[in-house]
Amino acid sequence: MFNFDFYNPTRILFGKDRLSSIDQLVPADANVLITYGGESAKKYGTIDKVRSALGNRKIHEFGGIEPNPHYETLIKAAEMVRREHIDFLLAIGGGSVIDGTKFISLAASYDGDALDLLQYGFSPIGLDIIGHAVPFGTVLTLPATGSEMNSGGVISYGQGKYPVFSELAFPTFSILDPTLTYTLPKNQVANGVIDAFVHTTEQYLTYPVEGRIQDRISEGILQTLIEIGETTIAEPENYDARANLVWSATLALNGLICAGVPQDWAAHMIGHELTALYGIDHGRTLAVILPPLLEVRREKKRAKLLQYAERVWHITEGSEDDRINSAIQKTREFFESLGAKTRLSDYNIGADKIPVIIEQLKTHGMTALSETHDLTLDISQEILERAL
Ligand code: NZQ
Ligand code: ZN
DSSP states (O other): OOOOOOOOOOEEEESTTOGGGHHHHSOTTOEEEEEEOSSHHHHTTHHHHHHHHHTTSEEEEEOOOOSSOBHHHHHHHHHHHHHTTOOEEEEEESHHHHHHHHHHHHHTTOSSOGGGGGGOTTSOOOTTTOSOOOOEEEEEOSOSSOGGGSSEEEEEETTEEEEEEOGGGSOSEEEEOGGGGTTSOHHHHHHHHHHHHHHHHHHHSSOOOSOHHHHHHHHHHHHHHHHHHHHHHHOTTOHHHHHHHHHHHHHHTSSTTTTTSOOOOHHHHHHHHHHHHHOOOHHHHHHHHHHHHHHHTTTTTHHHHHHHHHHTTOOOSSOHHHHHHHHHHHHHHHHHHTTOOOOGGGGTOOGGGHHHHHHHHHHTTOSSBTTTTOBOHHHHHHHHHHHO
């Protein structure tokens, strides 16, 4: 196992009827900005409940944070934070609103050009660059990204999606009430199951380093998602199924399963280009890219693919290659059982678009991806060709 630091200061309040706790978690004299997306937070009454929990505190609202949140939108909110002397942010939404709120929190505290903050990539933006950030809490309404308990976000700018990380960007608290997710459309629930699944494989399907705890937690998350995936889509108000999705998604990307082990993230980086170019939902891009990525990288990942086949899919018969093939096939079938298409052609993307996607990867410096930093543009091309 590799050396690691593990730090996660986010308080989680899990379960039904937790919104009233906001009163104890937000400073009594706070000047609060509630951030939200299009219409769901208003339409389903979550904002009203949050306002009522905030009592007499001064409250402002900033809505309209779009899926794959745009820099231009978030900058307006950061200006509002400065203008109105806001000292606490409260995000109500899924990954886009929470990521956007992280960026607002950092940008409002940064004296330079906020575009600088998009340039750090996977290097965390440290205290030396931003002295402090505006503290924020979250009310999660879409289980998928893990943003509610991590310090990263993904911001859209121009034709790119830029990761932003900072230790200052952990939420101080997150309310995870599975009942707030009952109103999600089925396709968004499927996106959430797939995103949590692929977050786990990005940290698990690499090469063995004797990270036994990390492996077994990852296998537990994957098996849970396989068990509850179809049920939580078919039965949105099945509390136990949905609660297991919510907690799986949080644990899949809160720093626990990546501590001390290699990490891949190539499916995410290629997938981000598909979202930026063609507007495909984040979770759907992963369902398209993961199966061919595993096929192309089967030698690098052989030992973990065999472990995955045996422990997650209970495949024990046949040659090593047969077992790996079956595990990849079962992964694809699982995504399809959730209603997700797994081919680029399902999104009307043909071979003629592959050079465009490769050019984007090159522009964004995605030329040495994966846990071994040797997934070149040629290999990305092979993955995309197999994804057609
Ligand atoms: O805008 P509203 O009206 O709120 O509708 C949203 C949105 O259209 C809707 N929704 C959310 N909660 C709902 C609801 N509809 C009904 N009932 C509810 N309870 O769902 C739609 C999608 O929301 P979005 O936040 O975009 O989805 P998701 O949570 O999947 O987030 C995706 C974003 O997160 C980034 C992605 O790149 C993408 O930008 N990621 C963030 C990560 C992180 N911070 O660690 C890691 C991920 O890998 C990912 O890259
Ligand atoms: Zn993701």
